[in-house]
Amino acid sequence: MKYDTLFPMNNLKKLNQLEAEQSSRAGLIKYGSKVPLTMDILERLDPLSYLLQMNGKKAFAESEKLLEPGMKYWGEATHKRGEKFVIKNLIKEPAFFRQVQDNAFVDAKKVLEAFSSNSKTPFEAKFKQEIISQMANSSSREEFIFLNQLLLSMENQVISIPITYEDRSALFQYKYGREKKKKEEDGVKTLDFYALFETLGPMKGKLIYYQDGISVNVEVNFEASKEFLMRNIVTNSSIKDMEIVVKVVESEIQPLYSFTQNNLLDLRT
Numbered sequence: 001m002k003y004d005t006l007f008p009m010n011n012l013k014k015l016n017q018l019e020a021e022q023s024s025r026a027g028l029i030k031y032g033s034k035v036p037l038t039m040d041i042l043e044r045l046d047p048l049s050y051l052l053q054m055n056g057k058k059a060f061a062e063s064e065k066l067l068e069p070g071m072k073y074w075g076e077a078t079h080k081r082g083e084k085f086v087i088k089n090l091i092k093e094p095a096f097f098r099q100v101q102d103n104a105f106v107d108a109k110k111v112l113e114a115f116s117s118n119s120k121t122p123f124e125a126k127f128k129q130e131i132i133s134q135m136a137n138s139s140s141r142e143e144f145i146f147l148n149q150l151l152l153s154m155e156n157q158v159i160s161i162p163i164t165y166e167d168r169s170a171l172f173q174y175k176y177g178r179e180k181k182k183k184e185e186d187g188v189k190t191l192d193f194y195a196l197f198e199t200l201g202p203m204k205g206k207l208i209y210y211q212d213g214i215s216v217n218v219e220v221n222f223e224a225s226k227e228f229l230m231r232n233i234v235t236n237s238s239i240k241d242m243e244i245v246v247k248v249v250e251s252e253i254q255p256l257y258s259f260t261q262n263n264l265l266d267l268r269t
Contacts, residue, residue, distance in 0.1 A: 035199050036074040036222040039087065041067045049084065061085040068092070074201040074222065091201055091221050091252055096259035097171065100196070103146045104162035104169040105134060111161060111172070124159055149259050158257040171196040173256045194256045200225040202253040213241035219249045 039061075040053040048062050050069075054077070062084045067073065072093040077085045106127075114123040131150050138144040146162075153160040153173070163170045173194040191207040203225065205218035220226050226246050233244065 035224050035228060036201050037077055037087075038198070039073045039075055039090070041069050041071055041073065044069055054085075059085055061087045063087050063090060065090050076222065076224070089222065094196070094202075094255070094259075097196055099142070099146050099149075099259065100162045100171045101169045101198075103143050104164045106130075106161050106163050108163045108165040108170075111163060124154070127159065127161065128154060146259075153257040156257055160257055168198050170198065171255075175256050192256060194253070196255070200228060202255075203229075204253050204256075213243065216242060216244045218244070218246045219253060220246065221249065221253055223248055 037054050041050055042053060042058070043051040044067070045051060045060070048064065050061050050063060050067055052059060052061055054061075060083055061077070062081060063086075065088075067090065073090045074093065075087050075090040077087050079086050111123075114126065128151070131147050135144055135147045138147060150160050150162070158173055158175045161172045163172055171194075175192045177190040177192060178188070189209040191209075192204075193207070194202070194204045196202050201221055203218055203220045205216060208215040218229060220229070226248050229246050
């Protein structure tokens with residue numbers, strides 16, 4: 001199996017360029033975008049109206065959901081009402097994602113190579129040593145605290161990896177587990193995962209490892225994210241012995257380990 005098919009970074013970058021080329025007269029992505037829109041809320045004008053920035057262009061928009069100025073959201077623009085875009089299905093970008101973007105240091109290709117190699121040293125052990133090395137050379141208090149969070153995440157049995165790919169950043173988390181089977185006491189191995197992309201927003205899922213293949217269930221918040229995964233992963237002929245199901249959920253997808261303020265102040269590690 002080609003591991004890059006499970007992490008199609010190049011396709012994400014191409015899509016971002018494609019959306020820019022297909023922008024409307026207002027400089028915004030057309031309706032039916034192939035990826036969720038990224039929105040910076042600049043100002044609240046009245047209870048339903050906002051001045052915001054979508055893909056680098058300022059615009060007026062209406063939202064029934066109360067939005068916070070200064071925050072970023074993923075969402076969809078369904079149509080225009082006069083000069084205002086009507087936006088919906090808005091998911092706030094987690095505050096900790098800005099820390100990920102500021103401090104991401106793991107190249108995506110290295111992660112893929114580590115998972116596909118036959119090294120006797122587990123990836124987690126190498127990653128922990130890399131974090132400790134980065135902490136010894138950290139240039140700011142914020143960077144040191146962020147790296148400490150990665151260690152605290154490992155203490156909670158969740159591996160949190162701040163990834164860089166092309167000119168973007170992402171967060172990938174995973175946690176090993178075991179699922180019991182009725183006829184087998186040992187059960188089957190599982191891997192719960194969470195990913196946060198600048199372009200696709202959050203997603204989570206579970207891999208179940210059977211003797212004859214792998215089952216993958218993925219949840220996303222946007223139909224556009226689902227369609228992207230369906231085009232680039234589910235229908236990819238290079239993936240064999242994998243049953244992949246992708247579905248859209250309404251509830252906001254939560255990380256396996258949260259970089260909360262309380263955790264940021266915990267420097268015991």
